[in-house]
Amino acid sequence: MADNTASALEHLAQVVIRGLASGQVVEIEHLGVFYPDPVEGFRFEPRLEPHAFLAYVEEDAQPAARLYEALKAEGLHPWMDVRNLVPGQNWARAIERAIECSDFFVPCFSRNSVNKWGGFQAEIRYALDCARRVPLDDIFIVPVRLDDCRVPRSIQAEFQYIDLFPDWSRGVWRLLRMMRREKRARLVKRLSRAV
Numbered sequence: 001m002a003d004n005t006a007s008a009l010e011h012l013a014q015v016v017i018r019g020l021a022s023g024q025v026v027e028i029e030h031l032g033v034f035y036p037d038p039v040e041g042f043r044f045e046p047r048l049e050p051h052a053f054l055a056y057v058e059e060d061a062q063p064a065a066r067l068y069e070a071l072k073a074e075g076l077h078p079w080m081d082v083r084n085l086v087p088g089q090n091w092a093r094a095i096e097r098a099i100e101c102s103d104f105f106v107p108c109f110s111r112n113s114v115n116k117w118g119g120f121q122a123e124i125r126y127a128l129d130c131a132r133r134v135p136l137d138d139i140f141i142v143p144v145r146l147d148d149c150r151v152p153r154s155i156q157a158e159f160q161y162i163d164l165f166p167d168w169s170r171g172v173w174r175l176l177r178m179m180r181r182e183k184r185a186r187l188v189k190r191l192s193r194a195v
Contacts, residue, residue, distance in 0.1 A: 048187070050179040051077040052142075053102040055123040059112035063146045067108065067164070070172045076179065095119075099127050103186075104139070104179055109161070110146040124155070139182045144175065 016034055019026040020042050026034040032046040052071060056064035064080060071078040079098045085091050099105055105127040107113075113120050127141055134140045143151060143161035151161055162178075164171035 047077065048183070049075050049077060050103040050183045051079065051101065052104040052106050052179065053079045053099050053123075053127075054106050054108060055120055055127070056080075056108040057110070057113040057116050057118075057120045059116075060108055060110050060146055063110075063164070064108050066168075067106075067144070067172070071176070074176055076176070095123065096126060099123065100130055103183055105130070105141045106175070107141070107143050107155070108146055109143055109149055109151050109155075111149045114149050114152060138186060139178065142175065142178065144171065 012028075016026050016028075020034055020036050023036050025036070028034075032044055035043045035045070037043040054064050054068055061082070065082075068078045068080045068083060079102060081091070081095065084098065085094055105123075107120070107124050107127070131140045141155075141159050143155055143159050145151065145161055145163045145165065147165055155161075162171050162174050164175075
């Protein structure tokens, strides 16, 4: 296992070095961006803004896309299947990986989604499994309501949700504020452990 990891890291380093040597910007998703620098050789800018996975049903694609755009406009990194999956990609694995790598999982509940079977429910179950690995004081699952629907008891019993209605702007503001505060708190915890 250690040999495979070392080999993968060496390969990644070579890709970054080749890209920088040819004058290209190299971005590694969820990590940051390497820029060529004539003095230092390269400059690295870490991605510190939160990554958020948006889960929704097809009938709610329009409000989910609106939420995606609102988060992106504020500098966050939302993930939405129709925006991030590429042709030929193994979508099931890509969705699992996106959930695992996200700082937050945002299920969008509505009258359309609460009783629907399928991918939305599977994504929630996978996120609940991922949440078991997150420290208890960290926030990972952040349910939002798109309308006056009844949030499933199992979610409502564990997680506080945010209403994006009747005041969309206020709901998005609350979501943004919480994500930034939580991401900052996590960074402070990590830095204090490193010292």
